[in-house]
Amino acid sequence: xxxxxxxxxxxxxxxxxxxxxxxxxxxxxxxxxxxxxxxxxxxxxxxxxxxxxxxxxxxxxxxxxxxxxxxxxxxxxxxxxxxxxxxxxxxxxxxxxxxxxxxxxxxxxxxxxxxxxxxxxxxxxxxxxxxxxxxxxxxxxxxxxxxxxxxxxxxxxxxxxxxxxxxxxxxxxxxxxxxxxxxxxxxxxxxxxxxxxxxxxxxxxxxxxxxxxxxxxxxxxxxxxxxxxxxxxxxxxxxxxxxxxxxxxxxxxxxxxxxxxxxxxxxxxxxxxxxxxxxxxxxxxxxxxxxxxxxxxxxxxxxxxxxxxxxxxxxxxxxxxxxxxxxxxxxxxxxxxxxxxxxxxxxxxxxxxxxxxxxxxxxxxxxxxxxxxxxxxxxxxxxxxxxxxxxxxxxxxxxxxxxxxxxxxxxxxxxxxxxxxxxxxxxxxxxxxxxxxxxxxxxxxxxxxxxxxxxxxxxxxxxxxxxxxx
Amino acid sequence: xxxxxxxxxxxxxxxxxxxxxxxxxxxxxxxxxxxxxxxxxxxxxxxxxxxxxxxxxxxxxxxxxxxxxxxxxxxxxxxxxxxxxxxxxxxxxxxxxxxxxxxxxxxxxxxxxxxxxxxxxxxxxxxxxxxxxxxxxxxxxxxxxxxxxxxxxxxxxxxxxx
Numbered sequence: 071x072x073x074x075x076x077x078x079x080x081x082x083x084x085x086x087x088x089x090x091x092x093x094x095x096x097x098x099x100x101x102x103x104x105x106x107x108x109x110x111x112x113x114x115x116x117x118x119x120x121x122x123x124x125x126x127x128x129x130x131x132x133x134x135x136x137x138x139x140x141x142x143x144x145x146x147x148x149x150x151x152x153x154x155x156x157x158x159x160x161x162x163x164x165x166x167x168x169x170x171x172x173x174x175x176x177x178x179x180x181x182x183x184x185x186x187x188x189x190x191x192x193x194x195x196x197x198x199x200x201x202x203x204x205x206x207x208x209x210x211x212x213x214x215x216x217x218x219x220x221x222x223x224x225x226x227x228x229x230x231x232x233x234x235x236x237x238x239x240x241x242x243x244x245x246x247x248x249x250x251x252x253x254x255x256x257x258x259x260x261x262x263x264x265x266x267x268x269x270x271x272x273x274x275x276x277x278x279x280x281x282x283x284x285x286x287x288x289x290x291x292x293x294x295x296x297x298x299x300x301x302x303x304x305x306x307x308x309x310x311x312x313x314x315x316x317x318x319x320x321x322x323x324x325x326x327x328x329x330x331x332x333x334x335x336x337x338x339x340x341x342x343x344x345x346x347x348x349x350x351x352x353x354x355x356x357x358x359x360x361x362x363x364x365x366x367x368x369x370x371x372x373x374x375x376x377x378x379x380x381x382x383x384x385x386x387x388x389x390x391x392x393x394x395x396x397x398x399x400x401x402x403x404x405x406x407x408x409x410x411x412x413x414x415x416x417x418x419x420x421x422x423x424x425x426x427x428x429x430x431x432x433x434x435x436x437x438x439x440x441x442x443x444x445x446x447x448x449x450x451x452x453x454x455x456x457x458x459x460x461x462x463x464x465x466x467x468x469x470x471x472x473x474x475x476x477x478x479x480x481x482x483x484x485x486x487x488x489x490x491x492x493x494x495x496x497x498x499x500x501x502x503x504x505x506x507x508x509x510x511x512x513x514x515x516x517x518x519x520x521x522x523x524x525x526x527x528x529x530x531x532x533x534x535x536x537x538x539x540x
Numbered sequence: 541x542x543x544x545x546x547x548x549x550x551x552x553x554x555x556x557x558x559x560x561x562x563x564x565x566x567x568x569x570x571x572x573x574x575x576x577x578x579x580x581x582x583x584x585x586x587x588x589x590x591x592x593x594x595x596x597x598x599x600x601x602x603x604x605x606x607x608x609x610x611x612x613x614x615x616x617x618x619x620x621x622x623x624x625x626x627x628x629x630x631x632x633x634x635x636x637x638x639x640x641x642x643x644x645x646x647x648x649x650x651x652x653x654x655x656x657x658x659x660x661x662x663x664x665x666x667x668x669x670x671x672x673x674x675x676x677x678x679x680x681x682x683x684x685x686x687x688x689x690x691x692x693x694x695x696x697x698x699x700x701x702x
C-alpha cells in the first residue's frame with residue numbers, strides 16, 4: 071500500500087461515525103510504532119485543515135483512544151501535544167533535566183548553553199532536584215535563562231544526600247525514584263536528559279540524552295538506549311559508549327567554549343593557571359600540580375622566581391580534599407600558590423586574560439576511563455585566551471591539544487615540569503603556541519555550538535510537526 | 541475549522557487523556573511496553589572501581605537473601621472475595637510443610653550465612669591488599685621523584701661548579 075493510499079484510508083477510518091480499532095489496526099499494525107504515530111498525525115493535520123463537518127474532534131479522540139490501548143497513555147498525550155505544536159497553537163515545549171545542576175560543572179554548562187541557544191524558539195522548563203535560581207546560572211556561566219521555568223522534583227530517597235545525588239545508589243531491589251522525572255517528561259514536546267543519569271525513561275515525543283561519559287554499565291533501570299538521540303561531547307566519550315553500552319551514539323557536538331579572546335594575547339603575566347572542579351576524590355589532580363610546581367621552584371629557583379600557580383575551580387561546602395589541599399599549601403609556606411574557589415565567571419575571565427600557561431592533569435595515574443577527562447572545556451577556554459595548555463595525554467584532551475603546536479601533552483609530572491620549564495624560558499615558543507592555541511580553539515567556540523544545536527533541534531522539530539511518511 | 545475551536549477541542553480531549561496518564565500505575569504502563577530489560581554482566585570488562593562497587597552490591601543482595609524459609613506474609617491474593625480463603629489455605633499448607641522442611645531449610649540458612657561471611661571476608665581482605673598496593677605504588681612514585689630531583693640537583697650543581 072502506498073503512503074498516500076494509507077493516509078486516505080486512515081482519514082476515512084478516523085472520520086467514520088463509529089471509528090473501529092480493528093480498522094486502524096489493519097492500516098497501522100504492519101508499521102513500526104513511530105511510523106504509526108506519524109501517519110496518525112498526518113491524517114489528523116489534514117482533517118484539521120480541510121474538514122468542515124466537525125469530524126476532527128471525533129477523529130482526534132479515536133486516534134488518542136487507539137494510541138492509548140496500543141502504545142500507552144503517554145503516546146496518546148504526545149499525539150495531542152504534537153497536534154498543538156504542528157498546528158502552531160503554541161510554541162513547542164522543551165524540558166531539560168539535570169540532577170547535578172546545583173553544582174558548577176562543564177556538563178551543566180553544556181546543557182544550559184544548549185537552552186540559551188534554543189530559548190527564543192521554545193517554551194523551556196528546567197527540571198532539577200535541588201532549587202535553582204536564574205541568578206546563580208548568570209553568576210556561574212554568564213547565561214541569562216530568566217525566561218525559563220524552573221521546577222524542583224523532590225526525591226525523598228536522596229533527602230539526606232546533600233548536594234551529591236548519586237544514581238548508583240539505586241539497585242534493582244529498590245523502586246526507581248527517578249521515574250518521577252520519567253512521568254513528567256511525557257508532558258513536553260522535547261525532553262533532554264543532560265544528566266549522567268540513565269535511569270530516566272523518556273516519554274516525550276522527541277527525546278535526547280546528552281552523554282558526557284557513560285559512567286555506569288547497563289543494569290537496573292538502564293534506559294539510555296531508549297532515547298531517540300544520544301548526543302556525545304567527544305570522540306573519547308563515543309568510544310566508551312560503544313564499549314560500555316554496546317551501541318553507537320548518534321550526534322557529535324563538541325561542548326561550547328565561551329571565553330572571548332584577549333585583545334593582546336602577548337601581554338601576559340607569569341602565571342600558571344589550572345581551572346577544574348575540586349573533586350572530593352582528587353581526580354582533577356590539584357595536589358599533584360602543587361607538588362610539580364614546588365618541585366619546579368625548588369629545582370629552578372631563578373627561572374621561576376616571578377611565576378605563580380593559581381588553582382581555580384568550583385567546590386561544594388565541606389570538601390575534605392580542598393581542606394587537605396589548603397593545609398598542604400599552607401604547610402609549604404610558598405606564597406606563589408593561590409587557590410580561587412567558586413569564583414564568578416567575570417573573575418575567572420580576568421584570570422584567563424592574565425595567565426600564560428595552563429595545566430590540566432585529569433587522568434594522571436588513573437586506570438579508570440571514567441576518571442579521565444572526557445573533553446576538557448576549560449582547556450578550550452584557556453586556548454581561546456592564548457594560554458599554552460600542558461595537559462594529560464589521554465581522554466578528550468587528545469582531541470584538543472596538538473603536541474608542539476598548540477601546547478603539550480604529558481604522561482608524568484616529570485614531563486609536565488620539563489615542558490613548563492621550556493615554556494618559562496622560551497618567550498617566543500610561548501607566544502607562538504599561544505597564538506596557535508587561540509586559532510585552534512575556534513573549533514570549539516560558542517557560535518559553532520549554537521549553530522549545531524539549533525540545526526539539530528530544528529531538524530527534529532520539523533519531522534515532529536511535519537513527518538515524511540512516504 | 542477555526543483555530544480557537546481546534547484548540548478548545550484538543551484541550552477537551554486532553555482532560556480525558558490526562559486522567560488516563562495520571563491513573564497509569566507505572567512508567568511501563570504509560571509507555572505501553574516492557575521498559576526494564578536484563579543486561580548480562582561481563583565482569584572481565586569492568587575496571588577495578590566498577591568491580592569493587594559491583595562486589596559490594598552483590599554482597600548486599602546475597603545478604604538479603606540468606607534465609608530461604610518462606611514467610612507467611614508473602615502469601616497474598618488479589619481476589620476480593622475468594623482471596624482471604626485462598627491465603628488462609630495456603631498458609632495452613634505452609635505450616636504443615638514447615639514441619640518437614642524446617643530442619644533442611646535451617647541448614648541451608650546456616651550454610652548461606654557462612655558463604656556470605658566468607659565472601660565478605662575475602663572482599664575485605666582484597667580491599668586491604670589493594671590499599672597496601674596503592675600505598676606501595678605511591679611510595680615508589682615518591683622515591684622515583686626524589687631520585688630524579690637528586691639527579692637534577694647533582695647536574696645543576698655540576699653546571700654551577702663548571
